[in-house]
Amino acid sequence: MSTPEVYSIAQTPISCHAFSADRRQLALSLNDNNVNIYTKHGKEWQLTETLSEHDKAITSIDWAPRTNHIVTASQDRNAYVWSQSPDPATGRMVWKPTLVLLRINRAATFVRWSPNEDKFAVASGARAIAICSFDPENNWWVARQLKKPIRSTVLSVDWHPNNVLLAAGSADMKARVFSAYIKDVDKRPAPTVWGEKLPFNTVCGEYASPAGGWVHAVGFSPSGDALAFASHDSSINIVYPNGPTIYNIRQQTLPCVTLTWTAEDTIVAAGHDCQPAVYSGSAAGWSLVGTLDDASGTSKAGSARAGGVGRLNSAAFNTFRNADTRGHTTETTTNTELLTIHQNTITSVRPYERGSDGVVTRVSTSGVDGKLVVWNVSAVTGLTGRLGGLRV
Secondary structure (H helix, E strand, C coil), X not given: CCCCEEEECCCCCCCEEEECCCCCEEEEECCCCEEEEEEEECCEEEEEEEEECCCCCEEEEEECCCCCCEEEEECCCCEEEEEEEECCCCCCEEEEEEEEECCCCCCEEEEEECCCCCEEEEEECCCCEEEEEEECCCCEEXXXXXXXXCCCCEEEEEECCCCCEEEEEECCCEEEEEXXXXXXXXXXXXXXXXXXXXXXXXXXXXXECCCCCCEEEEEECCCCCCEEEEECCCEEEEEECCCCEEEEEECCCCCEEEXXXXXXXXXXXXXXXXXXXXXXXXXXXXXXXXXXXXCCCCCCCCCCCCCCHHHCCCHHHHHHHHHHHCCCCCCCCCCCCCCCCCCCCEEEEEEXXXXXXXXXXXXXXXXXXXXXXXXXXXXHHHHXXXXXXCCC
16 A cells, blocks of 8 residues: 655644645645645645634645635634635735625534535534525625524535535534535526425435444535445445445444545545544445544655554544553553654544545545545555455
């Protein structure tokens, strides 16, 4: 397996990140109220601009590849759309914010552009999802809210390829699929496995976490015909509504908090276990294939690693297990460094590069340890059948 690219961005947690379309620029938040724009120079990322408009910590960032707009969400209950325009004084291209009228009274927790980049969805702690579209007359973004039947904070969202359906995971232990159809923005969508008539706020599917954990992450497959969600009960769930079939993979690791599909048959998920896990399958069944990292070698952040199912347990998980089963509350060694590249929770995993067929070949992860890592996913596809895993 090829060596991952490891960048030590900061000594503070990276709460979220997003790349520009050409992957030469990077936007991220270091768990504060600023958006830091980095530009790649050689093999290093250098800070080139800081966007300061939010009053509290930024929770999510998304960068639209075609329009080159950045959208940010924050605990200050606001969102901003950032676009580049020339500075009248210097002629230099600078980022300027556009107001978004969210109409929420709790923190904004997550944000994603729609595939057509003509609207975006903002999850919130107000038990609502704001679907925002542009109002050219007033030069701002206005929101319509998805509310029912959400009963708690919405933690993540993801768009269906048809630009209308939206998946959401929330702290009420449910993953749902909504219609976010806006008459003046969207064309009438073609029928899908999720339904045909899709007026705004139609609930097209509702799925419970198997053991009652918060749903941290949701994601549609590239075709939109399947949905995956990760919950705090250490499970990954894949939904096929046309079946109807739900495959549940119970992990022997700490919970995942983020996931992304890299192909119609492959998912990469990561979280508190500090290493990205790879799952493979189809409507016939799913299995854990392995990990992009290797927790068996010496703990050196820049070294190459490849891994399998048997190596997925982290040092942190083993510590908790020993305390529970053996009564061990202290380690015999003073070395607290994990045998993984990431030394703390992975907060975000995102597609980084695609092949000519549209399949994601590399993904990027950022974490509480302040690191950004780019992993080669295509090398893991050969692990299928060789590493095995329990098929469900």
